[in-house]
Amino acid sequence: MATKSLKARHNALVTDNKQLEILEGGIFENGELPYFKDKIAQIGQFPLRPKTLEILQINVGYMCNQVCEHCHVDAGPDRKEIMTRETMEQCLEVIRNTGAHTLDLTGGAPEMNPNFRWFVEEASRAGVKDFIVRSNLTIIRANKKYYNLPEFFKKYNIHVVSSMPHYTRGKTDKQRGEGVFDKSIKALQELNAVGYGMPDSSLRLDLVYNPSGAFLPGDQSALERDFKKALMEDFEIQFHNLFAITNLPIARFLDYLMASGNYEDYMYSLVEAYNPSAVENVMCTNTISVSWDGWLYDCDFNQMLGLKVASKIKHIKDYNEEVLTDRNIIVSQHCFGCTAGAGSSCQGSVT
């Protein structure tokens, strides 16, 4: 398993932004598979337009303690892109005035940003209804300074959303690295111990399931049932909901697909599973994604492809919700990942 990001390995996919070339070319260019824009045009959804903003998703940095094989962020310990306090202040100004009801912090491991706790404290005062932190779980056990994260999350009533690729050790460690499963189990038990994930608790603990390979996630509720049963029986762990998220062909997952000879089959699977009714609720229609350096994107995936919003407002310092909402969302073939099957978003399936 790789211990460095693609960027640190000078992989052309990310350093020369070859990703869009791949997603626009090959089987799409030669007409074997349709372009995403043509598919959504058939149901009158092109250009795709935002609805009311509901979720402000802020990526506070690409640094992470893990180097997961499927990571579309290409996050890792060697990534130095970290949101500064100055950009965080610009974000806070927006959080205080936004109409969005959900604030969603992601990374990398957001907790590794040196100003993370300060930012959470400040942002929680803005009174957003749902304040999510996407925690990879192992960070809680990575270093003593993170041991009290469960208490910290509880203090600010943070909604914890954590990745857990499988309820078995082998599958988890294969995707996320040796020892990740045991650390994740320990972290979940600690979150349960302070009240997270308990049936009647208001301390929300949701898990994210990403397939560990070149296949799509199955039915979200069936997977949730299997996860709940196994985690309860084996470790007495409880959680609220499972979000089944489709891996999008970006960064390390794209690199994996190509290196393993699965790229074309995977794109076929995504296109075959295209579900027109998922288009209406794709997350880019109610989300704005902010990068570590304050640029604005339609979603975290477009952020990783370097596709800034098609609006005259492109940076958090110039933020204007009304102007931003009046834009066309940028699409490419990776978008088939969000419309496959029951649809996929950072909040799980969308239909």
Next chain:
Amino acid sequence: MADSYYDPADLRKFGNITEWSEELGTKFFDYYGKVFEEGALSAREKSLIALAVAHVVKCPYCIDAYTKDGLQKGITKEEMMEAVHAGAAIESGATLVHGVQMMNKYNKLSM
């Protein structure tokens, strides 16, 4: 034409059989889809049965399809291999139980 009998890319074209017989093709795929829905058996259990049968009928397309389907449903490799053994045991049992016929015939013909 491919120069071998089985081409993995042909699996994607399975739906094309409807083009030469629309009514029967459509009826088959409707039936097929219905069979694998959640019912008295879960979709997960049916996927494992399909995987076992895929091996017994030695259909490479079905093996590819139901290995992938199993992964999508979170089925572990241990469960998949046990399902294959269940199929193999029935298949070898079906051969071996004919041994009784052989024994009957042998005994009848022998003094």
